[in-house]
Amino acid sequence: MQGKAMNITPYGVSETLQGIFEALRETPGLSGNKFRMEDVNKVAQYLVCRNYGKACLELGYLCWAVINHQRVGDNKNPLLSFFWVDESITPKRFRNAFSQESQVQNHQISLQRESLSITGSDFHFDISPTRVGVLSVLLEFIVNMRGTWLQEIEDKFVEANDKQIKSFSSELQKELYQYLNEHMPEAQQQRRFRFVCQWLEQEKLSEGFLTDDAILDFWRYASLEQDSLSYTLYSSAMSDLVETHKALNEINLKQNAKSAYSMGLDQEAGEYSPERLTENLFEYCSDDDADCSWMCDTPKFLTKMQWAELQPFYRYSSYSPNITRSILRLAIFGQWQANIVQAKRKSNALVVQKLNESPASYYDTKQSLADICAAIGNVIQAICYIFMKLEDARFIGTLNTFMEESEVQKTKAWMQQQVQSGDLETDLSGIVTSFKELMLSEPAINQAISNCEKSFKNNNKSGFKVLPEVEEIDVYEQGFESLSELQKVIAVYLSWFSETEDQNNGAESIFTSDVSIFKTTFEKIYGAAHAA
Amino acid sequence: MQPDKQEYAEMLFAARTGLQGLQQSSGEKAILMNDLVQLIKGNLPEPEQVIVQLNQSLTLRRQYAELIKQLAYAQSASQVAASTNDKLAGRETDIFSLKFKRDTLVESQIYALLNIKHPTGNQSGKSVVLFALLDEHAERIEFPSLIDGRTQQLFEEDDRRLQRLINPNSEIVLMP
Numbered sequence: 001m002q003g004k005a006m007n008i009t010p011y012g013v014s015e016t017l018q019g020i021f022e023a024l025r026e027t028p029g030l031s032g033n034k035f036r037m038e039d040v041n042k043v044a045q046y047l048v049c050r051n052y053g054k055a056c057l058e059l060g061y062l063c064w065a066v067i068n069h070q071r072v073g074d075n076k077n078p079l080l081s082f083f084w085v086d087e088s089i090t091p092k093r094f095r096n097a098f099s100q101e102s103q104v105q106n107h108q109i110s111l112q113r114e115s116l117s118i119t120g121s122d123f124h125f126d127i128s129p130t131r132v133g134v135l136s137v138l139l140e141f142i143v144n145m146r147g148t149w150l151q152e153i154e155d156k157f158v159e160a161n162d163k164q165i166k167s168f169s170s171e172l173q174k175e176l177y178q179y180l181n182e183h184m185p186e187a188q189q190q191r192r193f194r195f196v197c198q199w200l201e202q203e204k205l206s207e208g209f210l211t212d213d214a215i216l217d218f219w220r221y222a223s224l225e226q227d228s229l230s231y232t233l234y235s236s237a238m239s240d241l242v243e244t245h246k247a248l249n250e251i252n253l254k255q256n257a258k259s260a261y262s263m264g265l266d267q268e269a270g271e272y273s274p275e276r277l278t279e280n281l282f283e284y285c286s287d288d289d290a291d292c293s294w295m296c297d298t299p300k301f302l303t304k305m306q307w308a309e310l311q312p313f314y315r316y317s318s319y320s321p322n323i324t325r326s327i328l329r330l331a332i333f334g335q336w337q338a339n340i341v342q343a344k345r346k347s348n349a350l351v352v353q354k355l356n357e358s359p360a361s362y363y364d365t366k367q368s369l370a371d372i373c374a375a376i377g378n379v380i381q382a383i384c385y386i387f388m389k390l391e392d393a394r395f396i397g398t399l400n401t402f403m404e405e406s407e408v409q410k411t412k413a414w415m416q417q418q419v420q421s422g423d424l425e426t427d428l429s430g431i432v433t434s435f436k437e438l439m440l441s442e443p444a445i446n447q448a449i450s451n452c453e454k455s456f457k458n459n460n461k462s463g464f465k466v467l468p469e470v471e472e473i474d475v476y477e478q479g480f481e482s483l484s485e486l487q488k489v490i491a492v493y494l495s496w497f498s499e500t501e502d503q504n505n506g507a508e509s510i511f512t513s514d515v516s517i518f519k520t521t522f523e524k525i526y527g528a529a530h531a532a
Numbered sequence: 533m534q535p536d537k538q539e540y541a542e543m544l545f546a547a548r549t550g551l552q553g554l555q556q557s558s559g560e561k562a563i564l565m566n567d568l569v570q571l572i573k574g575n576l577p578e579p580e581q582v583i584v585q586l587n588q589s590l591t592l593r594r595q596y597a598e599l600i601k602q603l604a605y606a607q608s609a610s611q612v613a614a615s616t617n618d619k620l621a622g623r624e625t626d627i628f629s630l631k632f633k634r635d636t637l638v639e640s641q642i643y644a645l646l647n648i649k650h651p652t653g654n655q656s657g658k659s660v661v662l663f664a665l666l667d668e669h670a671e672r673i674e675f676p677s678l679i680d681g682r683t684q685q686l687f688e689e690d691d692r693r694l695q696r697l698i699n700p701n702s703e704i705v706l707m708p
Contacts, residue, residue: 011553012546018558027566028575034566041555048550077602084569085603143565147595189546197538239552240545247544251537277543291555 051274299463664696
């Protein structure tokens with residue numbers, strides 16, 4: 001499934017690899033998308049950290065179990081059936097597939113309480129059902145890398161011993177290593193990091209260097225000095241400066257470590273452990289790396305357009321108090337630049353046209369963010385209604401996030417009273433019935449619930465057209481939590497506008513100044529096309 | 533900064549920017565093996581996108597044909613060219629038979645008649661899917677669900693699907 005020309009993006013990964021991961025996130029399955037977003041992200045983490053050794057071995061043992069199980073393996077294409085036709089890749093379906101113990105000569109495959117216990121002629125291995133999702137993503141990736149892997153595994157693994165399984169794992173790792181060298185060349189990322197560090201040294205910037213001025217200065221310098229690293233894009237320059245800041249910050253935090261052990265340095269081998277890198281990297285990093293595009297699936301908590309607009313604000317939200325202006329610049333001028341780049345592929349006349357078009361103003365952006373915030377509010381209300389109709393006690397927590405404070409206090413007082421008087425069952429059953437009595441006596445709460453019902457009925461998006469089944473309700477809680485997070489993120493930016501109004505003649509004068517800066521730089525970058 | 537710490541910061545930078553890259557949408561989404569399996573099952577919400585890519589890639593088409601055969605319930609290999617001039621000669625296997633009959637009223641229309649001896653639940657309850665594999669193209673043909681092991685579909689004589697079914701060089705694959 002390869003054969004595309006290699007084109008490495010500014011992030012240091014090939015377009016092919018991007019296309020594969022986009023497909024992994026969206027490929028359909030028996031119900032909705034085949035793979036969970038977390039599992040796809042986990043495999044992405046393994047690959048970027050080159051930490052796939054353990055997963056390759058686990059996959060080997062899992063495939064062995066599928067092929068050698070009396071019932072599961074009794075199929076001309078057992079791996080195809082297990083992973084693609086039956087999709088036994090959720091914990092529930094996995095347990096179902098292996099529900100019958102298999103004992104053939106000295107092989108035993110049996111489901112225990114916590115894991116699938118696999119015993120071969122000379123090995124024993126346990127696989128947790130919670131790992132099968134990640135391993136199935138890895139297998140899909142491997143098959144995309146080379147389609148003949150599936151047949152090879154099926155041929156080699158019938159009654160294979162431990163040495164053969166480990167040999168497969170080793171071959172697979174080698175092939176992954178070579179593949180990633182082509183599709184994620186480390187040299188490019190090294191050059192970028194060193195370029196940023198050299199600039200920081202040149203400008204004598206140290207800790208706390210991440211400011212609006214630094215980001216702008218770096219971009220203006222790099223875009224004209226170093227075209228080969230794609231720093232013409234404001235988005236790339238900003239991304240690299242922020243990521244360098246994060247990386248250096250992480251080092252400084254560990255500076256007091258007595259040895260490099262805490263960072264995973266193997267002194268003898270002289271290299272860092274990929275496993276420790278993964279742990280440190282993703283333990284340290286906050287949720288700004290989280291990808292919320294799952295919220296545009298089913299249930300549709302956000303539209304794709306809303307997420308596209310929110311993405312830059314969300315990604316850099318943990319930095320927003322310090323570099324809000326840069327983030328706004330990214331959202332507006334980054335988009336303006338993307339339009340110019342697209343125009344450049346078509347004609348010079350179109351480039352000139354795009355250069356002379358005014359981008360959306362900061363005020364327009366503020367309005368748009370406020371509109372999205374309000375839309376999110378409606379979805380949260382719809383979720384509250386769903387919880388209530390399905391008699392799920394989570395509706396109270398949801399309700400309290402958007403009612404007026406006085407009503408929230410009344411609800412809390414009511415809850416306390418219910419619990420103390422013993423009127424509520426300990427498992428909160430009957431809570432909705434009891435709550436209706438409160439609604440009768442409190443018009444404002446009644447109105448809030450009525451608004452929730454209206455929001456649900458007005459919502460035509462998938463996942464909100466009809467009430468879901470009770471078994472499907474947990475995803476609505478995840479949606480609620482992420483939507484609440486997004487509202488908080490938006491609120492920070494909206495407050496910047498208010499503060500700016502007080503200080504600097506408002507956002508519009510800042511915008512006018514920024515338009516001038518960016519237009520001048522774009523004209524220098526795309527100037528040859530412009531002049532033609 | 534000490535060299536080893538610099539190296540570690542570099543690794544963190546590379547891993548994080550790489551992860552950002554893998555979370556971006558690309559210009560062209562890949563076609564995975566799972567997409568082909570879903571296309572065979574008739575489960576793709578937007579099959580046209582995959583079909584366009586299939587038509588542009590011989591590698592993908594070969595993989596698609598291979599998957600169809602692996603997932604097959606029964607197959608009928610390409611036939612020796614018929615010794616008669618009967619253009620509507622059908623197929624017969626242990627599992628199914630496929631016959632053709634011209635419509636008596638509208639001569640330009642032809643019935644394809646399918647008989648399956650031991651049908652699956654899917655074939656009886658939902659629909660019956662045949663693939664006609666010819667020249668590295670796979671044509672998907674859907675029939676209504678079986679009644680008493682039988683189903684039929686009416687085609688115009690020049691319908692490509694019918695032509696592929698009739699062609700003795702086609703490999704006919706019955707899906708479960």
